[in-house]
Amino acid sequence: MTNYDITVIGGGNAALCAAITAAEAGARVLILETAPKPYRGGNSRHTRNFRCAHDGPLGPLVESYGENEYLDDLLKVTAGNTDEKLARLAIRSSEECLPWMEAHGVRFQPSLSGTLSLARTNAFFMGGGKSLVNAYYRTADALGVDVLYEAHVTHLELSGDRIARIDYTHQGDDHSIEPTAVIVASGGFQADTDWLARAWGPAAKNFLIRGTPYNRGVVLADLLDQGIDSVGDPTQCHAVAIDGRAPKFDGGIVTRLDCVPFSIVVNKQAERFYDEGEDVWPKRYAIWGRLVAAQPDQVAYVIIDSKSLDLFMPSVFPPLKADTIENLAGMLGLPLAKLCETLDAFNSACGDTSAFHPTELDGVTTTGIAPAKTNWARPINTPPFYGYSLRTGVTFTYLGLKVDETAQCFNATGPIRNLWAAGETMAGSILGQGYLAGFGMTIGTVFGRIAGREAAAYAN
Amino acid sequence: MRTDLIQEARRQAEICNACRYCEGYCSVFPALHSQRAFAEGDITQLANLCHNCRGCYYACQYTAPHEFDLNLPKALAEVRRDSWESLAWPQPLAKRFHTQGGAIAMALVAGFALMFLAIRAVGSAGGDGFYAVLSHSAMVALFAPALLLPLFSIGLSLRAYWRMVDGRPLTLADLNAAFNRAAHMTDLAAGHGEGCNFEDEDRFSQSRRYAHQAILYGFLLCFAATCAGTILHYLFNSPAPYPFWSLPKLLGIPGGALLTLGCAWMTWLKLKSDRTLGDPRAWGGDIGFTLLLGFTGLSGLMLFAVGDTAWMPGMLALHLGAVLTFFLLMPFTKMAHGFYRTAALLRNAQRYRE
Ligand SMILES: Cc1cc2nc3c(=O)[nH]c(=O)nc-3n(C[C@H](O)[C@H](O)[C@H](O)COP(=O)(O)OP(=O)(O)OC[C@H]3O[C@@H](n4cnc5c(N)ncnc54)[C@H](O)[C@@H]3O)c2cc1C
Ligand code: SF4
Ligand code: SF4
Numbered sequence: 001m002t003n004y005d006i007t008v009i010g011g012g013n014a015a016l017c018a019a020i021t022a023a024e025a026g027a028r029v030l031i032l033e034t035a036p037k038p039y040r041g042g043n044s045r046h047t048r049n050f051r052c053a054h055d056g057p058l059g060p061l062v063e064s065y066g067e068n069e070y071l072d073d074l075l076k077v078t079a080g081n082t083d084e085k086l087a088r089l090a091i092r093s094s095e096e097c098l099p100w101m102e103a104h105g106v107r108f109q110p111s112l113s114g115t116l117s118l119a120r121t122n123a124f125f126m127g128g129g130k131s132l133v134n135a136y137y138r139t140a141d142a143l144g145v146d147v148l149y150e151a152h153v154t155h156l157e158l159s160g161d162r163i164a165r166i167d168y169t170h171q172g173d174d175h176s177i178e179p180t181a182v183i184v185a186s187g188g189f190q191a192d193t194d195w196l197a198r199a200w201g202p203a204a205k206n207f208l209i210r211g212t213p214y215n216r217g218v219v220l221a222d223l224l225d226q227g228i229d230s231v232g233d234p235t236q237c238h239a240v241a242i243d244g245r246a247p248k249f250d251g252g253i254v255t256r257l258d259c260v261p262f263s264i265v266v267n268k269q270a271e272r273f274y275d276e277g278e279d280v281w282p283k284r285y286a287i288w289g290r291l292v293a294a295q296p297d298q299v300a301y302v303i304i305d306s307k308s309l310d311l312f313m314p315s316v317f318p319p320l321k322a323d324t325i326e327n328l329a330g331m332l333g334l335p336l337a338k339l340c341e342t343l344d345a346f347n348s349a350c351g352d353t354s355a356f357h358p359t360e361l362d363g364v365t366t367t368g369i370a371p372a373k374t375n376w377a378r379p380i381n382t383p384p385f386y387g388y389s390l391r392t393g394v395t396f397t398y399l400g401l402k403v404d405e406t407a408q409c410f411n412a413t414g415p416i417r418n419l420w421a422a423g424e425t426m427a428g429s430i431l432g433q434g435y436l437a438g439f440g441m442t443i444g445t446v447f448g449r450i451a452g453r454e455a456a457a458y459a460n
Numbered sequence: 461m462r463t464d465l466i467q468e469a470r471r472q473a474e475i476c477n478a479c480r481y482c483e484g485y486c487s488v489f490p491a492l493h494s495q496r497a498f499a500e501g502d503i504t505q506l507a508n509l510c511h512n513c514r515g516c517y518y519a520c521q522y523t524a525p526h527e528f529d530l531n532l533p534k535a536l537a538e539v540r541r542d543s544w545e546s547l548a549w550p551q552p553l554a555k556r557f558h559t560q561g562g563a564i565a566m567a568l569v570a571g572f573a574l575m576f577l578a579i580r581a582v583g584s585a586g587g588d589g590f591y592a593v594l595s596h597s598a599m600v601a602l603f604a605p606a607l608l609l610p611l612f613s614i615g616l617s618l619r620a621y622w623r624m625v626d627g628r629p630l631t632l633a634d635l636n637a638a639f640n641r642a643a644h645m646t647d648l649a650a651g652h653g654e655g656c657n658f659e660d661e662d663r664f665s666q667s668r669r670y671a672h673q674a675i676l677y678g679f680l681l682c683f684a685a686t687c688a689g690t691i692l693h694y695l696f697n698s699p700a701p702y703p704f705w706s707l708p709k710l711l712g713i714p715g716g717a718l719l720t721l722g723c724a725w726m727t728w729l730k731l732k733s734d735r736t737l738g739d740p741r742a743w744g745g746d747i748g749f750t751l752l753l754g755f756t757g758l759s760g761l762m763l764f765a766v767g768d769t770a771w772m773p774g775m776l777a778l779h780l781g782a783v784l785t786f787f788l789l790m791p792f793t794k795m796a797h798g799f800y801r802t803a804a805l806l807r808n809a810q811r812y813r814e
Contacts, residue, residue, distance in 0.1 A: 038525060045521045077463055107652040109484030113493050126651055127519030134518060134662040243584030252521055254478035254528075314496055316478045316528075 004030040004146070005459035006452075007166055007179040009153045009219055011035060011139035012042030013129070014423025014444035014451075015185035016136035020104055021452030022183075023143035027459050031140070032151040032168055035214045036185075039250075040133065040149060042187050043211035043396065043440075044250040047129035048112070049122040050445065051438030052094045058217075059098050060108040062122050067091050074370075077434035086430045089405050090439075093446040098123055103447065105135030112367065113156020114313050116195055117282070122438040129441075151175075153219050156182065158226045161417050180418065181455040184409075185448060187424040188397035190237060191249065198393070199235045206298035208242060210393040213249035223401060228419075229410040232398035232428025238435045239289030244299055244389030246424065254316035257388055260288060261376050262308035262358070264346050265297040270329075270338035272346065274301050277375035280361065282310075286435060293392040300390040301332050301344075305382045311358045328385045345369055347379035396440070400428035407451040418458060420451035461539075461546045463501060469507065469535040475528055482516040484651035487641075487808055488536070489516075494811070505541035505625040508804035513655075514737050518662035526610075530694065544796045547617040547624070559741045561748025568752060571785035575777040578602065589701035593773045594780075596699065602784065610790040614799050617791060625807050633813070638805035646762060659732040668729055674676045674722030678757060681715025691699040701768075709764070723754025736810040742794075749763035749794040756782040 008019045011033025033040050052059050053070050070091045075082055086419045102108070109126040111119035125132045137147065148170055163182045168175055189195050191213045192442035196204035201339075224230050246255035260276050261284075267273055274291050278284055292300045304319075323330035325343060329336040349366035356364050356378055366377045401409050401421040409419040423444035430443060473492055476482065482488045486511045495502060514533045522528035548554035556563050575594075582598040584591060591599075621627075654664035692698040697806040700780050702708045727750050735743050759779035766775050790796065 036524070059740075107484075107654075109651060112480045112483050113490070114480065124484075125481075126484040127515060128479075128521065130521045131519035131662070138663060247527055250526060251519075252479075253481070254475055254522075256478075310496060314474065314477050316475050318474070 004028045004177070004179065006030070006181045006183060006455045007032060007177060007371060008183045008185060009166075010042065010185035010187060010423070010425075011040045011133075011147065011149075012134070012185065012423060012444070013044035013047070013132065013189060013441055014425075014448040015183070016133065016140060017445050018183045018420075018422050018446030018452035018455070019140050019145045020136060020143060021449045022456040022459075023140065023145050025456035025460070027138075027181075027456040029130050029143075029145045031145060031147045032153050032166075033147060033149050034152040034210065035149065035249065037149045039212065039214065040137070041130060041212075042215055044444065045128075045130040046211050046250075047125070047132070047441050048253065049118065049124040049438045050094070050097070051121055051436060052098050052442065053091050054095050054098070058095070058123075059102065060110050060123050060170070061098075061120060065121050070094075073121075073432065074436050074439065077436050078431045079434060081432035081434070083430050086403075086405060090430060090443055090446045093449075094442045097442070097445045097449075100449070101132075104139045104170065106132050108136070110237055110450045118437065133445070153186070156196050156224050156226075156419075157185075158220065158223075158228070158411075158416070161411075161414065163416065163419050169421050180459045182419050183451045183455050184219055184223070184401065184419070184421045184425055185423045185444070185451070186219045187212070187215035187217075188237075188400065188427075189220055190215060190394045190397045195221075196237070196397075199399075200237075200293075203293055203298050207239065207250045207293070207392045207394050208246050208251060208255075210240070210242065210246075210251055210255070210395050211249070215396075215424070220399070220401065223409070227404040227411045228416065229412075230399060230428075231402035231426075232400050232432055234397075234399040236398040236433055237294065238286065238395040238398070239392050240285045240395065241288035241292045241300070241390045242393035243315055243317055244391040246391070246393065251316075251393070255393065256285070257302065257315050258285075258312035258403040259302055259304055259388070260284070262311055262378075263302040263304045264343070264380060265300050266304050266334065266339065266342055266374070267300050268297055268334065270301075270342050272342055272371060273300075275371050275374050277365070277373045279375075280359070282437070283346060288390070289392045289394075292390050298392055301334060302388045302390055303317035303328065303332075303380060304357050304386050305380045306384055306386075307378060309386060315388075317388075321384050321386050322381045322384075327387055328387050332387045332389065343380060346373070347381055350377050350379045353378045395435070396424050396427070398428045398432060400424070401426045403429050405450075406454045408454065409449045418455075420455050422447040422451040461504070461543050462548050465535070465538045466500050466503050469503045469532075469539045472532050472535050473498050473503065473506065474524075474529055475522060475530060475670075476516075476532065478678070481521075482519055485515045485519075486510070486513065486651065487805075488532075488622075491808055491811065501624045501626060503539055504543045504621075505804055505807055507536040507543060508621075508800045510536040510540065512537055514657040514734075515664075517737050518657045521627060525809055531737065533737045534739065537742070540797075540800075541739050541742050543621070543624075544617075544800060547620045548791055548796070549613050549616045553792050557749075557789055558745045558794070561744035561746075561751075564745065564748035564752055564785075564793065566786045567789060568755075568782060571788075572778060573781075574784065575781040579773065579777055581710060588699070589768070590772075590776055591699065592777050593673035596693075599780075603780075603787070606784050606787045610787055612703050613791040614796065617796070618799055618803050622801055622807070625804075627803075627807050628810055628814075630806060630810075634806050634809045637809035637812075638802060641805055642802060659729045667725070670720050671725040674718045675726060675753065676722075677774070678718030678720070678722050679710050679753070682719060682757065682760065683716055685709070685712030712760065713764060716757040716764075719757030720754050723750050723757065726750050727754070743797060746794050749789075752782065752786055752789075753791075753795075756786050 005027040107126040151170045153168040155167040242255040320331045329339045349369040403426045407420045464653040494758040520530045545554045658668045658670045685708045763775045
């Protein structure tokens with residue numbers, strides 16, 4: 001085997017940005033990706049955009065989006081749980097990322113239909129994240145980066161302040177290499193539902209994983225076991241409410257359901273449990289993951305009527321449809337009497353709906369029931385009726401490796417001289433809770449490039 | 461139309477409608493995203509808007525082995541061919557050629573045979589040049605119906621297509637918008653202008669677009685050459701053969717060369733492409749058609765090259781046989797795509813303004 005200067009663990013956005021940057025700096029780079037080729041690219045293959053600061057129109061982005069506004073947006077969603085220095089670094093660097101991405105094969109498109117609100121802040125990849133990943137693999141290949149698929153890293157041997165050895169399996173055999181420098185870009189641990197269950201309790205077994213089944217946190221656990229500094233709350237994960245019929249893994253974007261604001265949501269006992277109309281859906285869909293997780297069997301049911309069917313983006317599975325509530329209750333497996341009672345109470349709590357406006361907080365509210373529905377509260381009484389089941393879909397976990405502004409990892413005695421981390425696996429260093437759409441790819445791109453640059457400088 | 465193919469394309473279209481990541485690639489996606497439910501006519505229209513660039517296949521996170529098993533280029537290619545077959549007239553011929561290159565080859569041999577026979581039976585009736593081999597009136601008697609009948613057949617099919625996709629009466633603006641796109645093959649460039657993912661997995665390349673341009677413009681030049689010849693013949697009383705510095709030759713020689721090279725290039729690209737991303741059953745018919753078209757161009761050039769030698773009559777029979785076969789098969793081969801695609805672009809232009 002060739003002697004590589006740098007081994008990159010993982011094959012998603014962060015790994016590829018690191019590998020390309022290092023190879024351009026003259027390093028010989030090997031990528032170890034545990035997934036087979038058709039599933040390469042981790043969660044990055046499911047993404048659609050990245051959030052990018054810009055001073056004036058840039059590529060597909062309109063107007064401008066300054067560093068401070070970006071940071072404010074971030075602080076709002078993380079409730080201050082943010083490392084401001086690293087966050088500013090990511091935000092400031094994001095502007096130069098866009099041209100860098102284009103120069104390395106990524107193509108952008110105007111904001112997708114239904115996402116106009118993001119046209120200023122988020123640059124959409126043409127064809128989505130998988131085409132981004134494809135472009136980077138082509139670029140990396142042209143730079144001489146070698147890629148091993150189905151190469152599953154099991155252990156990094158820490159010896160003093162260096163990683164001395166990487167153990168991995170490939171095609172059924174065990175292999176080891178002694179790397180000069182290592183970049184860990186192998187994502188979070190959300191696909192390991194046992195680990196999730198240890199952190200969350202047994203309810204987590206019922207969660208669906210929105211992205212790749214390959215991010216099982218093997219390398220993360222291995223490094224944490226050896227005393228590498230960690231960051232982030234192990235019990236935290238980013239979770240949204242998705243269609244309950246979604247596959248266990250890799251359902252991706254199409255399983256999201258945008259109809260909650262126009263619905264009532266009940267648990268399996270046919271009881272409402274939260275204000276469905278609290279805010280516009282993009283601002284609320286993340287909390288519904290937790291709300292559903294707290295219900296019996298971690299499942300809930302959305303019910304709308306024909307008035308609302310065309311008000312939201314279609315999702316992958318058609319809703320269950322029935323001409324009467326009785327039939328719908330049967331199809332959803334809900335207790336009929338209780339469902340009728342809940343629905344009657346809700347319908348009679350609805351008042352004047354003339355101000356109904358689907359895309360704005362319209363103040364069309366219920367009176368006299370708990371929980372109230374504070375916007376878009378129209379009675380559900382116009383057949384046919386439609387129902388979806390909802391489950392908790394985990395996007396990523398927050399526990400990760402703690403890094404500094406050079407993406408380097410540490411333990412109690414100081415920096416690990418030849419170990420860097422990028423992407424999801426160190427994102428906890430920047431934000432400890434909440435999430436801002438498009439920030440994951442920003443972190444991966446910025447810190448991937450930093451890690452690639454630093455590792456190459458070390459190796460040369 | 462085959463409901464199983466429509467249903468499979470519909471299933472995939474509904475997934476795309478929830479995803480939208482490919483919106484920038486081509487006209488299919490904006491058209492798709494403007495709807496929520498897809499009737500048979502909607503799916504047929506989408507299928508005829510697609511030109512099988514495969515960008516959306518390689519970009520898709522849901523291709524096999526994922527359980528959603530997306531392969532939109534294939535699903536739409538199958539509906540497309542099925543729509544051409546189902547709408548073709550007369551029906552007994554409709555399903556013979558799209559899936560069978562062999563049938564196209566046999567038709568070609570029959571075309572050759574017919575020409576040799578005509579040459580022997582009718583002969584020159586005293587003309588010069590080509591007409592010394594086969595008289596002008598015999599050629600007209602053969603080729604006028606061989607062109608007009610297929611055009612009539614295609615006209616019937618397009619009318620049925622227009623009904624199926626709820627087309628409205630055409631306006632000048634529709635024509636303008638659609639021909640602009642077709643002339644530049646805007647869609648073949650993909651949204652970012654870097655071409656198709658055809659011959660080398662997800663690498664973008666202009667090869668297919670350029671090969672197609674060569675074929676299209678080569679074909680149009682050859683057709684213009686024939687028209688020029690007809691005009692010279694009837695209006696200026698100047699019958700073939702024409703010298704090199706004449707309109708029919710100046711149009712026909714580059715046209716024939718472009719057509720021949722374009723078809724060879726396209727065949728080579730098709731051989732390198734992944735058959736499972738198109739309509740696998742139409743593979744043979746597509747290759748057969750491309751070779752037939754290429755041979756039509758090549759035999760025309762050869763006819764010019766052999767000049768007035770003893771080879772000329774044989775070459776003339778081969779060339780005319782190829783032209784005849786090509787014309788007669790137009791409604792039943794890949795050639796139909798040009799007509800349907802134009803209709804689909806027209807309908808799409810209308811929908812934007814509805
Ligand atoms: C459905 C969905 C949509 C999203 N949309 C967006 C979006 O639009 N914008 C945005 O910014 N963020 C989005 N995110 C979040 C985003 O996906 C992540 O922030 C980002 O992809 C992280 O990149 P990464 O390179 O760190 O990890 P990943 O892309 O997940 O890559 C991790 C890689 O490591 C490999 N790996 C794991 N373990 C091992 C091992 N032991 N040995 C070898 N290799 C290993 C995996 O196979 C994978 O290739 C989305 C997430 C999901 C699930
Ligand atoms: S082809 Fe795949 S990635 Fe493209 S829009 Fe359809 S589902 Fe989305
Ligand atoms: S194959 Fe190309 S033209 Fe057809 S739908 Fe996909 S992207 Fe559009």
